[in-house]
Amino acid sequence: MRFVSLLLLPVLALTAFSASAAEADVQSLTNLLERSKTLTARFTQLTLDGSGTQLQDTKGEMALQRPGLFYWHTDAPNEQTMVSDGQKVTLWDPDLEQVTIKKLDQRLTQTPALLLSGDVSKISESFDISSKQSGDVIDFTLKPKTKDTLFDSLNLSFRGGLINNMRLVDSVGQRTDLLFTGVKANQPIPASTFKFDIPKGADVIQE
DSSP, X not given: OHHHHHHHHHHHHXXXXXXXXXXXXXXXXXXXXXXXXXXXXXXXXXXXXTTXXXXXXXXXXXXXXXXXXXXXXXXXXXXXXXXXXXXXXXXXXXXXXXXXEEEOOOOTTTOTHHHHXXXXXXXXXXXXXXXXXXXXXXXXXXXXXXXXXXXXXXEEEEETTEEEEEEEEOTTOOEEEEEEEEEEEXXXXXXXXXXXXXXXXXXXXXX
16 A cells, blocks of 8 residues: 555646646736736747648738727728627628627637737636746747637737737637737827727627
8 A cells, every 4th residue: 555655646746736736827828918908919820730731811900908808900901890899799890891799708718819909817717827937038829628619729929928929729729829029018098999899880680
């Protein structure tokens, strides 16, 4: 019995260490996210399929404010605007002259933008989190705990305490990379940024 107990001791110690490290990663990510009450930036979004073939390359600008407010505008020629007022999300496609309005899904695994703009107090309930740091850059890997999710893994990278880039990979290997530039945190953002006025004559779809 003593021999068995001695064998288990290193395992128990390793388990305790892993749990402690995981808690530290969660706390570190939570602290970084909550540090930015508002956030504005330009972004470049690159989407590749499972074989590495480029599907889309777009640029745009975004603004976020806690809790749950975000504005996302993609430049022409693939122009779109997405706005959340914390309750619903409005998507405007000027090429189709179509507005789509749907309830905001509060699950972090369904709405990645909420990781930057929403309530992250339950982040450990949704993801297993690990991190690695090099100088002033810290990278987090988030793995959803459930299968009902839009992606298989999500990477968040911070430089100097500010979000630098994101990567989402789905179940078929499609990858979306987002690089943020000109990032500004905790600057005032007009309330009108998170309100969308439906253009006259637009086709409106309620989901």
